[in-house]
Amino acid sequence: MADAVTTAWTPRGSWAGILASGAFGAAGQPGITIEARDGLGIASLIAGEGRDEVLTQALQRRTGLGLPVTPRIVSSTSHSLVWAGPDQWHLIATDRNGFDELLRDLAPLAAVSDQSDGRAALRLSGPKLRETLAKGCMLDLHPSVFPAGAAALTSIAYMGVHLWRITDDPESGDAVFEIMVARSMAGSFWSWLSASAAEFGCRVTATGRG
Structure with a gap:
């Protein structure tokens, strides 16, 4: 009889194998900053x-x-x-x-x-963030109608998302948004987001914790 095989499963963050820390897209000061929100x-x-x-x-x-x-x-x-x-x-x-x-x-x-292992969340900021999101989001995210503290259930590039705006970045004054998607859609969402942000230059932190 063959010996029993024991498999050890290692937990992986929602963005493991999808995001990589670093910069991509247009050179210069990044217009978009993206941080993974793992461990929530x-x-x-x-x-x-x-x-x-x-x-x-x-x-x-x-x-x-x-x-x-x-x-x-x-x-x-x-x-x-x-x-x-x-x-x-x-x-x-x-x-x-x-x-x-x-x-x-x-x-x-x-x-x-x-839903801790079933959702994938990102924190987004930067002076070109609204222009990036406008490529796939039908909501008006102008601060006059979507202030800090606002939240919405909507779709971006035909994918369901939960979107909210938190306190502005204290150093730059840029708006800060968080987006949560089903973990099964994380790869597809990143494919859209990375392509949309590349025009403005993007800096990614792939190991961000809650």
């Missing part, structure tokens, strides 16, 4: 009928955040809550330490689904 804890929350208030209270106790009731993101140093539809949100933790325990505590109050 991500879960979808769907509140049961009449349970919004009790869920809000639980989240405020554990994260200091309330539930946004419009397409927005609210954040602390360790967690974010992003509106994802009526009575639906994404809970995002900057790392996964204690995340399972938090989800277990929330499970009696909402339909909770851990």
Whole structure:
């Protein structure tokens, strides 16, 4: 009888084998900066009928955040809550330490689904970011209509994305966006994004953590 073979599985980040740190595209000062957001804890929350208030209270106790009731993101140093539809949100933790325990505590109050390994997120900034996103996104991302804290469920290049804007870069003053896609679409999304950003020059950090 052949000896049993034991396979050891090594966890891989959402962008492993897709992104590589470095620069590409037009020479000079990069117009786009892209950072992988690996290591995040991500879960979808769907509140049961009449349970919004009790869920809000639980989240405020554990994260200091309330539930946004419009397409927005609210954040602390360790967690974010992003509106994802009526009575639906994404809970995002900057790392996964204690995340399972938090989800277990929330499970009696909402339909909770851990999406940490099923989503891929990027942080995008730079003076040419809006021009890049405009190549595939139909939303108006001008600051007058999409300010810091705004969020949207939309499509880019026919791929479903969850998009939000966080606080502007304190050094450059550039707007900073984050985009989350299904992990199965990460390669296709990167193919579009890298081609769209190359015109303006791009700097990539492929090992960014939450």
